[in-house]
Amino acid sequence: MSKIPLPHPVKGPLVAAWNEAHRLGWLARDYASAMACGRAERCSVCGEKRYMFYRxxxxxxxxxxxxxxxxxxxxxxxxxxxxxxxGCGAKLRARRMAEVLLDLYPTDGRRAPDLRTWARSDEAGAMRIAEINRIDGIHETLENLARFHPSDYIPNAHPGAYVKGLRHEDLARLTYEDDRFDLVLTSETLEHVPDLARALDEVHRVLVPGGLHVFTAPVSPHFAETFPRARLRRDGSIEDLATPIRHPGGDVGYPVFTELGMDFPDWLAHAGFETETRFGPVRDDDLAQVYVSRKPTV
Ligand SMILES: [Zn+2]
Known part of the structure:
Protein backbone atom coordinates (compact mmCIF):
# COMPACT_ATOMS: atom_id res chain seq x y z
CA MET A 1 0.00 0.00 0.00
CA SER A 2 2.86 2.34 0.81
CA LYS A 3 4.23 1.94 -2.74
CA ILE A 4 1.22 3.64 -4.36
CA PRO A 5 2.21 7.25 -5.01
CA LEU A 6 -0.60 9.13 -3.31
CA PRO A 7 -0.67 12.86 -2.64
CA HIS A 8 0.25 13.51 0.98
CA PRO A 9 -3.18 14.83 2.16
CA VAL A 10 -4.84 11.61 0.92
CA LYS A 11 -2.24 9.11 2.14
CA GLY A 12 -2.49 9.95 5.85
CA PRO A 13 -6.24 9.32 6.23
CA LEU A 14 -6.02 6.20 4.05
CA VAL A 15 -3.28 4.69 6.21
CA ALA A 16 -5.25 5.57 9.35
CA ALA A 17 -8.38 3.92 7.90
CA TRP A 18 -6.35 0.84 6.91
CA ASN A 19 -4.93 0.55 10.44
CA GLU A 20 -8.35 1.02 12.01
CA ALA A 21 -9.85 -1.67 9.75
CA HIS A 22 -7.00 -3.98 10.73
CA ARG A 23 -7.63 -3.32 14.44
CA LEU A 24 -11.37 -3.91 14.09
CA GLY A 25 -10.66 -7.15 12.21
CA TRP A 26 -8.60 -8.47 15.12
CA LEU A 27 -11.24 -7.29 17.60
CA ALA A 28 -13.98 -9.14 15.70
CA ARG A 29 -11.83 -12.28 15.73
CA ASP A 30 -11.21 -11.88 19.48
CA TYR A 31 -14.93 -11.54 20.19
CA ALA A 32 -15.73 -14.57 18.03
CA SER A 33 -13.07 -16.62 19.84
CA ALA A 34 -14.21 -15.47 23.29
CA MET A 35 -17.88 -16.15 22.54
CA ALA A 36 -17.16 -19.54 21.00
CA CYS A 37 -15.37 -20.57 24.19
CA GLY A 38 -17.93 -18.97 26.49
CA ARG A 39 -15.24 -16.88 28.14
CA ALA A 40 -17.41 -14.32 29.91
CA GLU A 41 -16.86 -13.74 33.57
CA ARG A 42 -17.08 -11.03 36.19
CA CYS A 43 -13.95 -8.91 36.11
CA SER A 44 -12.17 -8.43 39.43
CA VAL A 45 -10.96 -5.00 38.32
CA CYS A 46 -14.03 -3.27 36.81
CA GLY A 47 -16.72 -5.55 38.25
CA GLU A 48 -18.49 -5.96 34.90
CA LYS A 49 -19.43 -9.32 33.42
CA ARG A 50 -17.45 -9.22 30.19
CA TYR A 51 -15.78 -11.41 27.60
CA MET A 52 -12.11 -12.14 28.25
CA PHE A 53 -10.01 -12.23 25.07
CA TYR A 54 -7.47 -15.03 24.83
CA ARG A 55 -4.91 -13.98 22.22
CA GLY A 87 -14.58 -3.67 29.51
CA CYS A 88 -11.44 -2.32 31.21
CA GLY A 89 -8.60 -4.01 29.35
CA ALA A 90 -7.09 -5.68 32.42
CA LYS A 91 -5.05 -8.75 31.48
CA LEU A 92 -5.20 -11.96 33.48
CA ARG A 93 -2.14 -10.97 35.52
CA ALA A 94 -3.74 -7.62 36.45
CA ARG A 95 -7.07 -9.25 37.32
CA ARG A 96 -5.29 -11.75 39.55
CA MET A 97 -3.40 -8.92 41.25
CA ALA A 98 -6.77 -7.26 41.87
CA GLU A 99 -8.14 -10.48 43.41
CA VAL A 100 -5.17 -10.64 45.76
CA LEU A 101 -5.57 -6.98 46.75
CA LEU A 102 -9.27 -7.57 47.50
CA ASP A 103 -8.31 -10.53 49.74
CA LEU A 104 -5.59 -8.55 51.52
CA TYR A 105 -7.42 -5.29 52.11
CA PRO A 106 -11.04 -5.74 53.24
CA THR A 107 -13.22 -2.64 53.43
CA ASP A 108 -15.69 -2.23 56.26
CA GLY A 109 -14.71 -5.71 57.41
CA ARG A 110 -15.65 -7.35 54.09
CA ARG A 111 -13.98 -8.29 50.83
CA ALA A 112 -14.99 -5.75 48.18
CA PRO A 113 -16.43 -7.40 45.02
CA ASP A 114 -14.04 -5.66 42.63
CA LEU A 115 -11.22 -3.13 42.60
CA ARG A 116 -13.44 -0.32 41.29
CA THR A 117 -15.71 -0.67 44.33
CA TRP A 118 -12.69 -1.03 46.62
CA ALA A 119 -11.18 2.22 45.29
CA ARG A 120 -14.26 4.13 46.48
CA SER A 121 -13.73 3.06 50.12
CA ASP A 122 -12.20 5.15 52.90
CA GLU A 123 -9.66 2.39 53.50
CA ALA A 124 -8.36 2.61 49.93
CA GLY A 125 -8.29 6.40 50.11
CA ALA A 126 -6.06 6.25 53.19
CA MET A 127 -3.49 3.92 51.66
CA ARG A 128 -0.18 5.21 50.33
CA ILE A 129 0.36 3.27 47.12
CA ALA A 130 3.24 3.36 44.61
CA GLU A 131 2.72 1.91 41.14
CA ILE A 132 6.12 1.46 39.53
CA ASN A 133 5.34 1.14 35.80
CA ARG A 134 1.77 1.35 34.62
CA ILE A 135 -0.47 -1.69 35.03
CA ASP A 136 -3.36 -1.42 32.55
CA GLY A 137 -6.74 -1.64 34.20
CA ILE A 138 -5.40 -1.27 37.73
CA HIS A 139 -3.84 2.11 36.93
CA GLU A 140 -7.10 3.63 35.66
CA THR A 141 -9.01 2.21 38.62
CA LEU A 142 -6.69 3.65 41.27
CA GLU A 143 -5.43 6.84 39.63
CA ASN A 144 -7.92 9.14 41.37
CA LEU A 145 -6.96 8.00 44.86
CA ALA A 146 -5.38 10.91 46.74
CA ARG A 147 -2.35 8.89 47.85
CA PHE A 148 -1.75 6.92 44.65
CA HIS A 149 1.71 7.59 43.20
CA PRO A 150 2.15 6.23 39.67
CA SER A 151 5.47 6.34 37.83
CA ASP A 152 7.12 4.88 34.77
CA TYR A 153 10.66 4.33 33.58
CA ILE A 154 11.42 7.13 31.14
CA PRO A 155 14.86 6.77 29.49
CA ASN A 156 17.21 9.72 30.02
CA ALA A 157 14.86 11.50 32.42
CA HIS A 158 16.13 12.80 35.75
CA PRO A 159 15.11 10.52 38.66
CA GLY A 160 11.87 11.78 40.19
CA ALA A 161 11.29 14.27 37.35
CA TYR A 162 7.95 14.62 35.59
CA VAL A 163 7.87 14.22 31.81
CA LYS A 164 4.53 15.20 30.22
CA GLY A 165 2.85 14.74 33.59
CA LEU A 166 4.37 11.32 34.24
CA ARG A 167 6.91 10.78 37.02
CA HIS A 168 10.11 8.96 36.12
CA GLU A 169 11.29 6.35 38.61
CA ASP A 170 14.03 3.77 38.21
CA LEU A 171 13.22 0.76 40.39
CA ALA A 172 16.89 0.40 41.32
CA ARG A 173 17.20 4.07 42.35
CA LEU A 174 13.83 5.20 43.70
CA THR A 175 13.67 8.83 44.78
CA TYR A 176 11.04 8.20 47.47
CA GLU A 177 12.09 8.46 51.11
CA ASP A 178 12.35 5.45 53.45
CA ASP A 179 9.15 3.94 54.89
CA ARG A 180 6.98 5.91 52.46
CA PHE A 181 4.36 3.42 51.17
CA ASP A 182 1.89 0.87 52.52
CA LEU A 183 1.78 -0.89 49.16
CA VAL A 184 4.07 -1.09 46.12
CA LEU A 185 2.70 -2.53 42.88
CA THR A 186 4.82 -3.81 40.00
CA SER A 187 3.99 -6.16 37.15
CA GLU A 188 6.54 -7.80 34.83
CA THR A 189 9.15 -5.18 35.74
CA LEU A 190 11.83 -6.86 37.88
CA GLU A 191 13.34 -8.83 34.99
CA HIS A 192 14.05 -5.59 33.13
CA VAL A 193 16.01 -3.87 35.91
CA PRO A 194 19.79 -4.21 35.41
CA ASP A 195 20.35 -4.94 39.13
CA LEU A 196 17.63 -7.22 40.56
CA ALA A 197 19.02 -7.33 44.12
CA ARG A 198 19.21 -3.55 44.27
CA ALA A 199 15.65 -3.20 42.96
CA LEU A 200 14.34 -5.51 45.69
CA ASP A 201 16.34 -3.57 48.30
CA GLU A 202 14.77 -0.35 47.06
CA VAL A 203 11.21 -1.71 47.28
CA HIS A 204 12.02 -2.90 50.80
CA ARG A 205 13.40 0.52 51.72
CA VAL A 206 10.37 2.56 50.60
CA LEU A 207 7.82 0.25 52.26
CA VAL A 208 6.68 0.88 55.82
CA PRO A 209 7.28 -2.04 58.22
CA GLY A 210 4.38 -4.39 57.53
CA GLY A 211 3.96 -2.91 54.03
CA LEU A 212 3.44 -5.14 51.00
CA HIS A 213 4.93 -5.49 47.54
CA VAL A 214 2.25 -7.14 45.39
CA PHE A 215 3.59 -8.06 41.98
CA THR A 216 3.90 -10.43 39.05
CA ALA A 217 7.16 -11.60 37.48
CA PRO A 218 8.03 -14.06 34.71
CA VAL A 219 9.49 -16.93 36.72
CA SER A 220 10.58 -19.68 34.32
CA PRO A 221 9.85 -23.27 35.38
CA HIS A 222 12.69 -24.61 33.21
CA PHE A 223 15.41 -22.63 35.00
CA ALA A 224 16.38 -23.84 38.48
CA GLU A 225 18.45 -20.76 39.16
CA THR A 226 18.05 -17.07 38.51
CA PHE A 227 20.81 -15.77 36.23
CA PRO A 228 21.81 -12.58 34.43
CA ARG A 229 21.19 -12.38 30.69
CA ALA A 230 22.86 -8.99 30.43
CA ARG A 231 24.45 -6.25 32.46
CA LEU A 232 24.83 -2.55 32.09
CA ARG A 233 28.32 -1.19 31.37
CA ARG A 234 29.50 2.03 33.02
CA ASP A 235 28.87 3.91 29.77
CA GLY A 236 25.22 2.77 29.79
CA SER A 237 25.58 0.24 26.98
CA ILE A 238 24.36 -3.34 27.41
CA GLU A 239 26.73 -6.29 27.62
CA ASP A 240 25.11 -9.64 26.83
CA LEU A 241 26.03 -12.51 29.17
CA ALA A 242 23.64 -15.07 27.64
CA THR A 243 21.29 -15.21 24.65
CA PRO A 244 19.72 -11.74 24.55
CA ILE A 245 15.94 -11.72 24.93
CA ARG A 246 13.55 -8.82 24.74
CA HIS A 247 9.94 -8.69 25.86
CA PRO A 248 7.50 -9.01 24.28
CA GLY A 249 8.91 -9.70 20.81
CA GLY A 250 11.97 -11.83 21.49
CA ASP A 251 14.21 -9.47 19.48
CA VAL A 252 12.00 -6.42 19.97
CA GLY A 253 11.00 -4.66 23.17
CA TYR A 254 12.57 -4.19 26.58
CA PRO A 255 15.83 -6.08 27.27
CA VAL A 256 15.69 -8.80 29.91
CA PHE A 257 18.58 -8.36 32.34
CA THR A 258 17.66 -11.17 34.72
CA GLU A 259 16.09 -14.55 33.97
CA LEU A 260 14.03 -15.45 37.01
CA GLY A 261 14.34 -19.12 37.92
CA MET A 262 12.67 -21.35 40.48
CA ASP A 263 15.00 -20.04 43.22
CA PHE A 264 13.43 -16.58 42.86
CA PRO A 265 11.78 -16.75 46.34
CA ASP A 266 15.32 -17.01 47.81
CA TRP A 267 16.13 -13.63 46.27
CA LEU A 268 13.04 -12.16 47.95
CA ALA A 269 14.03 -13.69 51.30
CA HIS A 270 17.56 -12.35 50.91
CA ALA A 271 16.15 -8.84 50.45
CA GLY A 272 14.37 -9.27 53.80
CA PHE A 273 10.86 -10.11 52.61
CA GLU A 274 8.42 -12.74 53.82
CA THR A 275 6.78 -13.93 50.61
CA GLU A 276 3.64 -15.81 49.75
CA THR A 277 2.90 -17.05 46.23
CA ARG A 278 -0.75 -16.74 45.19
CA PHE A 279 -2.16 -18.83 42.32
CA GLY A 280 0.94 -21.00 42.71
CA PRO A 281 2.91 -23.03 42.33
CA VAL A 282 4.60 -22.09 39.06
CA ARG A 283 3.50 -24.74 36.54
CA ASP A 284 3.90 -25.30 32.82
CA ASP A 285 0.19 -24.65 32.36
CA ASP A 286 -0.10 -21.69 34.75
CA LEU A 287 2.54 -18.98 34.84
CA ALA A 288 0.34 -16.17 36.19
CA GLN A 289 1.33 -16.20 39.84
CA VAL A 290 1.01 -13.17 42.08
CA TYR A 291 3.67 -12.63 44.74
CA VAL A 292 2.96 -10.94 48.05
CA SER A 293 6.19 -9.83 49.72
CA ARG A 294 5.87 -8.37 53.20
CA LYS A 295 8.44 -6.18 54.91
CA PRO A 296 8.52 -7.53 58.47
CA THR A 297 7.60 -5.20 61.31
CA VAL A 298 10.71 -5.96 63.34
ZN1 LIG B 1 -12.75 -5.36 33.57
Whole structure:
Protein backbone atom coordinates (compact mmCIF):
# COMPACT_ATOMS: atom_id res chain seq x y z
CA MET A 1 0.00 0.00 0.00
CA SER A 2 2.86 2.34 0.81
CA LYS A 3 4.23 1.94 -2.74
CA ILE A 4 1.22 3.64 -4.36
CA PRO A 5 2.21 7.25 -5.01
CA LEU A 6 -0.60 9.13 -3.31
CA PRO A 7 -0.67 12.86 -2.64
CA HIS A 8 0.25 13.51 0.98
CA PRO A 9 -3.18 14.83 2.16
CA VAL A 10 -4.84 11.61 0.92
CA LYS A 11 -2.24 9.11 2.14
CA GLY A 12 -2.49 9.95 5.85
CA PRO A 13 -6.24 9.32 6.23
CA LEU A 14 -6.02 6.20 4.05
CA VAL A 15 -3.28 4.69 6.21
CA ALA A 16 -5.25 5.57 9.35
CA ALA A 17 -8.38 3.92 7.90
CA TRP A 18 -6.35 0.84 6.91
CA ASN A 19 -4.93 0.55 10.44
CA GLU A 20 -8.35 1.02 12.01
CA ALA A 21 -9.85 -1.67 9.75
CA HIS A 22 -7.00 -3.98 10.73
CA ARG A 23 -7.63 -3.32 14.44
CA LEU A 24 -11.37 -3.91 14.09
CA GLY A 25 -10.66 -7.15 12.21
CA TRP A 26 -8.60 -8.47 15.12
CA LEU A 27 -11.24 -7.29 17.60
CA ALA A 28 -13.98 -9.14 15.70
CA ARG A 29 -11.83 -12.28 15.73
CA ASP A 30 -11.21 -11.88 19.48
CA TYR A 31 -14.93 -11.54 20.19
CA ALA A 32 -15.73 -14.57 18.03
CA SER A 33 -13.07 -16.62 19.84
CA ALA A 34 -14.21 -15.47 23.29
CA MET A 35 -17.88 -16.15 22.54
CA ALA A 36 -17.16 -19.54 21.00
CA CYS A 37 -15.37 -20.57 24.19
CA GLY A 38 -17.93 -18.97 26.49
CA ARG A 39 -15.24 -16.88 28.14
CA ALA A 40 -17.41 -14.32 29.91
CA GLU A 41 -16.86 -13.74 33.57
CA ARG A 42 -17.08 -11.03 36.19
CA CYS A 43 -13.95 -8.91 36.11
CA SER A 44 -12.17 -8.43 39.43
CA VAL A 45 -10.96 -5.00 38.32
CA CYS A 46 -14.03 -3.27 36.81
CA GLY A 47 -16.72 -5.55 38.25
CA GLU A 48 -18.49 -5.96 34.90
CA LYS A 49 -19.43 -9.32 33.42
CA ARG A 50 -17.45 -9.22 30.19
CA TYR A 51 -15.78 -11.41 27.60
CA MET A 52 -12.11 -12.14 28.25
CA PHE A 53 -10.01 -12.23 25.07
CA TYR A 54 -7.47 -15.03 24.83
CA ARG A 55 -4.91 -13.98 22.22
CA UNK A 56 -2.24 -16.55 21.51
CA UNK A 57 -0.45 -14.10 19.21
CA UNK A 58 0.80 -11.94 22.11
CA UNK A 59 3.61 -14.48 22.56
CA UNK A 60 5.34 -14.43 19.16
CA UNK A 61 7.15 -17.44 17.71
CA UNK A 62 10.53 -15.69 18.02
CA UNK A 63 10.11 -15.28 21.79
CA UNK A 64 9.04 -18.93 22.10
CA UNK A 65 12.16 -19.95 20.19
CA UNK A 66 14.64 -17.77 22.10
CA UNK A 67 13.16 -18.59 25.50
CA UNK A 68 12.85 -22.31 24.71
CA UNK A 69 9.18 -22.43 25.73
CA UNK A 70 7.16 -25.59 25.33
CA UNK A 71 3.73 -25.32 23.72
CA UNK A 72 2.03 -25.54 27.13
CA UNK A 73 4.26 -22.83 28.55
CA UNK A 74 3.69 -20.56 25.54
CA UNK A 75 -0.08 -20.97 25.89
CA UNK A 76 0.10 -20.33 29.65
CA UNK A 77 2.14 -17.22 29.01
CA UNK A 78 -0.36 -16.06 26.37
CA UNK A 79 -3.18 -16.44 28.94
CA UNK A 80 -1.22 -14.41 31.46
CA UNK A 81 -0.47 -11.68 28.93
CA UNK A 82 -3.96 -11.59 27.43
CA UNK A 83 -7.40 -12.79 28.52
CA UNK A 84 -8.05 -9.04 28.64
CA UNK A 85 -11.36 -7.84 29.97
CA UNK A 86 -13.44 -6.37 27.11
CA GLY A 87 -14.58 -3.67 29.51
CA CYS A 88 -11.44 -2.32 31.21
CA GLY A 89 -8.60 -4.01 29.35
CA ALA A 90 -7.09 -5.68 32.42
CA LYS A 91 -5.05 -8.75 31.48
CA LEU A 92 -5.20 -11.96 33.48
CA ARG A 93 -2.14 -10.97 35.52
CA ALA A 94 -3.74 -7.62 36.45
CA ARG A 95 -7.07 -9.25 37.32
CA ARG A 96 -5.29 -11.75 39.55
CA MET A 97 -3.40 -8.92 41.25
CA ALA A 98 -6.77 -7.26 41.87
CA GLU A 99 -8.14 -10.48 43.41
CA VAL A 100 -5.17 -10.64 45.76
CA LEU A 101 -5.57 -6.98 46.75
CA LEU A 102 -9.27 -7.57 47.50
CA ASP A 103 -8.31 -10.53 49.74
CA LEU A 104 -5.59 -8.55 51.52
CA TYR A 105 -7.42 -5.29 52.11
CA PRO A 106 -11.04 -5.74 53.24
CA THR A 107 -13.22 -2.64 53.43
CA ASP A 108 -15.69 -2.23 56.26
CA GLY A 109 -14.71 -5.71 57.41
CA ARG A 110 -15.65 -7.35 54.09
CA ARG A 111 -13.98 -8.29 50.83
CA ALA A 112 -14.99 -5.75 48.18
CA PRO A 113 -16.43 -7.40 45.02
CA ASP A 114 -14.04 -5.66 42.63
CA LEU A 115 -11.22 -3.13 42.60
CA ARG A 116 -13.44 -0.32 41.29
CA THR A 117 -15.71 -0.67 44.33
CA TRP A 118 -12.69 -1.03 46.62
CA ALA A 119 -11.18 2.22 45.29
CA ARG A 120 -14.26 4.13 46.48
CA SER A 121 -13.73 3.06 50.12
CA ASP A 122 -12.20 5.15 52.90
CA GLU A 123 -9.66 2.39 53.50
CA ALA A 124 -8.36 2.61 49.93
CA GLY A 125 -8.29 6.40 50.11
CA ALA A 126 -6.06 6.25 53.19
CA MET A 127 -3.49 3.92 51.66
CA ARG A 128 -0.18 5.21 50.33
CA ILE A 129 0.36 3.27 47.12
CA ALA A 130 3.24 3.36 44.61
CA GLU A 131 2.72 1.91 41.14
CA ILE A 132 6.12 1.46 39.53
CA ASN A 133 5.34 1.14 35.80
CA ARG A 134 1.77 1.35 34.62
CA ILE A 135 -0.47 -1.69 35.03
CA ASP A 136 -3.36 -1.42 32.55
CA GLY A 137 -6.74 -1.64 34.20
CA ILE A 138 -5.40 -1.27 37.73
CA HIS A 139 -3.84 2.11 36.93
CA GLU A 140 -7.10 3.63 35.66
CA THR A 141 -9.01 2.21 38.62
CA LEU A 142 -6.69 3.65 41.27
CA GLU A 143 -5.43 6.84 39.63
CA ASN A 144 -7.92 9.14 41.37
CA LEU A 145 -6.96 8.00 44.86
CA ALA A 146 -5.38 10.91 46.74
CA ARG A 147 -2.35 8.89 47.85
CA PHE A 148 -1.75 6.92 44.65
CA HIS A 149 1.71 7.59 43.20
CA PRO A 150 2.15 6.23 39.67
CA SER A 151 5.47 6.34 37.83
CA ASP A 152 7.12 4.88 34.77
CA TYR A 153 10.66 4.33 33.58
CA ILE A 154 11.42 7.13 31.14
CA PRO A 155 14.86 6.77 29.49
CA ASN A 156 17.21 9.72 30.02
CA ALA A 157 14.86 11.50 32.42
CA HIS A 158 16.13 12.80 35.75
CA PRO A 159 15.11 10.52 38.66
CA GLY A 160 11.87 11.78 40.19
CA ALA A 161 11.29 14.27 37.35
CA TYR A 162 7.95 14.62 35.59
CA VAL A 163 7.87 14.22 31.81
CA LYS A 164 4.53 15.20 30.22
CA GLY A 165 2.85 14.74 33.59
CA LEU A 166 4.37 11.32 34.24
CA ARG A 167 6.91 10.78 37.02
CA HIS A 168 10.11 8.96 36.12
CA GLU A 169 11.29 6.35 38.61
CA ASP A 170 14.03 3.77 38.21
CA LEU A 171 13.22 0.76 40.39
CA ALA A 172 16.89 0.40 41.32
CA ARG A 173 17.20 4.07 42.35
CA LEU A 174 13.83 5.20 43.70
CA THR A 175 13.67 8.83 44.78
CA TYR A 176 11.04 8.20 47.47
CA GLU A 177 12.09 8.46 51.11
CA ASP A 178 12.35 5.45 53.45
CA ASP A 179 9.15 3.94 54.89
CA ARG A 180 6.98 5.91 52.46
CA PHE A 181 4.36 3.42 51.17
CA ASP A 182 1.89 0.87 52.52
CA LEU A 183 1.78 -0.89 49.16
CA VAL A 184 4.07 -1.09 46.12
CA LEU A 185 2.70 -2.53 42.88
CA THR A 186 4.82 -3.81 40.00
CA SER A 187 3.99 -6.16 37.15
CA GLU A 188 6.54 -7.80 34.83
CA THR A 189 9.15 -5.18 35.74
CA LEU A 190 11.83 -6.86 37.88
CA GLU A 191 13.34 -8.83 34.99
CA HIS A 192 14.05 -5.59 33.13
CA VAL A 193 16.01 -3.87 35.91
CA PRO A 194 19.79 -4.21 35.41
CA ASP A 195 20.35 -4.94 39.13
CA LEU A 196 17.63 -7.22 40.56
CA ALA A 197 19.02 -7.33 44.12
CA ARG A 198 19.21 -3.55 44.27
CA ALA A 199 15.65 -3.20 42.96
CA LEU A 200 14.34 -5.51 45.69
CA ASP A 201 16.34 -3.57 48.30
CA GLU A 202 14.77 -0.35 47.06
CA VAL A 203 11.21 -1.71 47.28
CA HIS A 204 12.02 -2.90 50.80
CA ARG A 205 13.40 0.52 51.72
CA VAL A 206 10.37 2.56 50.60
CA LEU A 207 7.82 0.25 52.26
CA VAL A 208 6.68 0.88 55.82
CA PRO A 209 7.28 -2.04 58.22
CA GLY A 210 4.38 -4.39 57.53
CA GLY A 211 3.96 -2.91 54.03
CA LEU A 212 3.44 -5.14 51.00
CA HIS A 213 4.93 -5.49 47.54
CA VAL A 214 2.25 -7.14 45.39
CA PHE A 215 3.59 -8.06 41.98
CA THR A 216 3.90 -10.43 39.05
CA ALA A 217 7.16 -11.60 37.48
CA PRO A 218 8.03 -14.06 34.71
CA VAL A 219 9.49 -16.93 36.72
CA SER A 220 10.58 -19.68 34.32
CA PRO A 221 9.85 -23.27 35.38
CA HIS A 222 12.69 -24.61 33.21
CA PHE A 223 15.41 -22.63 35.00
CA ALA A 224 16.38 -23.84 38.48
CA GLU A 225 18.45 -20.76 39.16
CA THR A 226 18.05 -17.07 38.51
CA PHE A 227 20.81 -15.77 36.23
CA PRO A 228 21.81 -12.58 34.43
CA ARG A 229 21.19 -12.38 30.69
CA ALA A 230 22.86 -8.99 30.43
CA ARG A 231 24.45 -6.25 32.46
CA LEU A 232 24.83 -2.55 32.09
CA ARG A 233 28.32 -1.19 31.37
CA ARG A 234 29.50 2.03 33.02
CA ASP A 235 28.87 3.91 29.77
CA GLY A 236 25.22 2.77 29.79
CA SER A 237 25.58 0.24 26.98
CA ILE A 238 24.36 -3.34 27.41
CA GLU A 239 26.73 -6.29 27.62
CA ASP A 240 25.11 -9.64 26.83
CA LEU A 241 26.03 -12.51 29.17
CA ALA A 242 23.64 -15.07 27.64
CA THR A 243 21.29 -15.21 24.65
CA PRO A 244 19.72 -11.74 24.55
CA ILE A 245 15.94 -11.72 24.93
CA ARG A 246 13.55 -8.82 24.74
CA HIS A 247 9.94 -8.69 25.86
CA PRO A 248 7.50 -9.01 24.28
CA GLY A 249 8.91 -9.70 20.81
CA GLY A 250 11.97 -11.83 21.49
CA ASP A 251 14.21 -9.47 19.48
CA VAL A 252 12.00 -6.42 19.97
CA GLY A 253 11.00 -4.66 23.17
CA TYR A 254 12.57 -4.19 26.58
CA PRO A 255 15.83 -6.08 27.27
CA VAL A 256 15.69 -8.80 29.91
CA PHE A 257 18.58 -8.36 32.34
CA THR A 258 17.66 -11.17 34.72
CA GLU A 259 16.09 -14.55 33.97
CA LEU A 260 14.03 -15.45 37.01
CA GLY A 261 14.34 -19.12 37.92
CA MET A 262 12.67 -21.35 40.48
CA ASP A 263 15.00 -20.04 43.22
CA PHE A 264 13.43 -16.58 42.86
CA PRO A 265 11.78 -16.75 46.34
CA ASP A 266 15.32 -17.01 47.81
CA TRP A 267 16.13 -13.63 46.27
CA LEU A 268 13.04 -12.16 47.95
CA ALA A 269 14.03 -13.69 51.30
CA HIS A 270 17.56 -12.35 50.91
CA ALA A 271 16.15 -8.84 50.45
CA GLY A 272 14.37 -9.27 53.80
CA PHE A 273 10.86 -10.11 52.61
CA GLU A 274 8.42 -12.74 53.82
CA THR A 275 6.78 -13.93 50.61
CA GLU A 276 3.64 -15.81 49.75
CA THR A 277 2.90 -17.05 46.23
CA ARG A 278 -0.75 -16.74 45.19
CA PHE A 279 -2.16 -18.83 42.32
CA GLY A 280 0.94 -21.00 42.71
CA PRO A 281 2.91 -23.03 42.33
CA VAL A 282 4.60 -22.09 39.06
CA ARG A 283 3.50 -24.74 36.54
CA ASP A 284 3.90 -25.30 32.82
CA ASP A 285 0.19 -24.65 32.36
CA ASP A 286 -0.10 -21.69 34.75
CA LEU A 287 2.54 -18.98 34.84
CA ALA A 288 0.34 -16.17 36.19
CA GLN A 289 1.33 -16.20 39.84
CA VAL A 290 1.01 -13.17 42.08
CA TYR A 291 3.67 -12.63 44.74
CA VAL A 292 2.96 -10.94 48.05
CA SER A 293 6.19 -9.83 49.72
CA ARG A 294 5.87 -8.37 53.20
CA LYS A 295 8.44 -6.18 54.91
CA PRO A 296 8.52 -7.53 58.47
CA THR A 297 7.60 -5.20 61.31
CA VAL A 298 10.71 -5.96 63.34
ZN1 LIG B 1 -12.75 -5.36 33.57
Missing amino acids: RRVIPARLVELWGLTRRQAEALARKESCDCA
